[in-house]
Amino acid sequence: MGYETWTEERAAHFERMAQAGTGYQEIAAELRIIVPAEARHFRHQVIGDAVLFNADCLSVLPTLGKVDAVVTDPPYGIGAARNAHSNLRMADKAWDDAPVSQAAIDLMVAKSGQQIVWGGNYFGLPPTRGFLVWDKTPMPPSYAFGEFAWTSINMNAAKWSGKVGDLVPVADRAHPTQKPVPLMEWCLGFLPDARTILDPFMGSGTTGVACAKLGRKFIGIEIDPGYFDIACRRIDDAYRQRDMFRDEPKPVKPTQPSLLGDAA
Numbered sequence: 001m002g003y004e005t006w007t008e009e010r011a012a013h014f015e016r017m018a019q020a021g022t023g024y025q026e027i028a029a030e031l032r033i034i035v036p037a038e039a040r041h042f043r044h045q046v047i048g049d050a051v052l053f054n055a056d057c058l059s060v061l062p063t064l065g066k067v068d069a070v071v072t073d074p075p076y077g078i079g080a081a082r083n084a085h086s087n088l089r090m091a092d093k094a095w096d097d098a099p100v101s102q103a104a105i106d107l108m109v110a111k112s113g114q115q116i117v118w119g120g121n122y123f124g125l126p127p128t129r130g131f132l133v134w135d136k137t138p139m140p141p142s143y144a145f146g147e148f149a150w151t152s153i154n155m156n157a158a159k160w161s162g163k164v165g166d167l168v169p170v171a172d173r174a175h176p177t178q179k180p181v182p183l184m185e186w187c188l189g190f191l192p193d194a195r196t197i198l199d200p201f202m203g204s205g206t207t208g209v210a211c212a213k214l215g216r217k218f219i220g221i222e223i224d225p226g227y228f229d230i231a232c233r234r235i236d237d238a239y240r241q242r243d244m245f246r247d248e249p250k251p252v253k254p255t256q257p258s259l260l261g262d263a264a
Helices: 008-019 024-034 057-063 102-110 181-188 206-214 225-247
Strands: 043-047 050-054 067-072 112-118 132-135 146-151 158-161 196-199 217-222
Touching: 043 225, 050 206, 050 225, 057 102, 057 217, 067 102, 067 181, 102 112, 181 206, 196 206, 206 217, 206 225, 217 225
Parallel strands: 050 217, 067 112, 067 196, 132 158, 196 217
Antiparallel strands: 043 050, 112 146, 132 146
């Protein structure tokens, strides 16, 4: 069964579960049946409307149906995971020593209707007029002042401004190339009709957090077990926060009895 299969009967079923007070974790557990049979042998976790795989995207993608859109930030091959590249003092890793294969890029494009790919200039993607720019200024001289995202969207180019240190403080950073959640929410704004979002290079799960906050379904794939566990925690927290605000009782508006005995 693919991820796009969602009938009115299934929607009503989960609505009844929610109305009966069933917690989102229990509902998420039942949602495991939407995971295609071919993908169930991969380590995976279902959290709310998100399905997360801990595996190589080249293995997982062929088992999935087509999704509405890809929003991703794949490794560019600039050594960002090496300690010499930054002062974050994270574990020295080799995953960004080379860009991801063109085969992975081609496969994710084939599996999606639209795409937003940060660092798309490093890959074999067709020309676009709808590119996105993240303006990071002010930044130290040793850092880039901005980043570029390739999109398949026929639109004018757009810019988003935000200093990374203010949006993702070093103390809160779980991944050396972690994007700010507001940046990924901004990206999703260019895909208003995309209900299911795929990120085959999930990292610490920022795209999934943005999807949870905006009510989009999400499929994430991450090959590194450590980053996968971090993504699970972050996306779980995003759903908990969303449910907390959703479940808060709304204040009752006071009414003034009228002289006729009816509520005013």
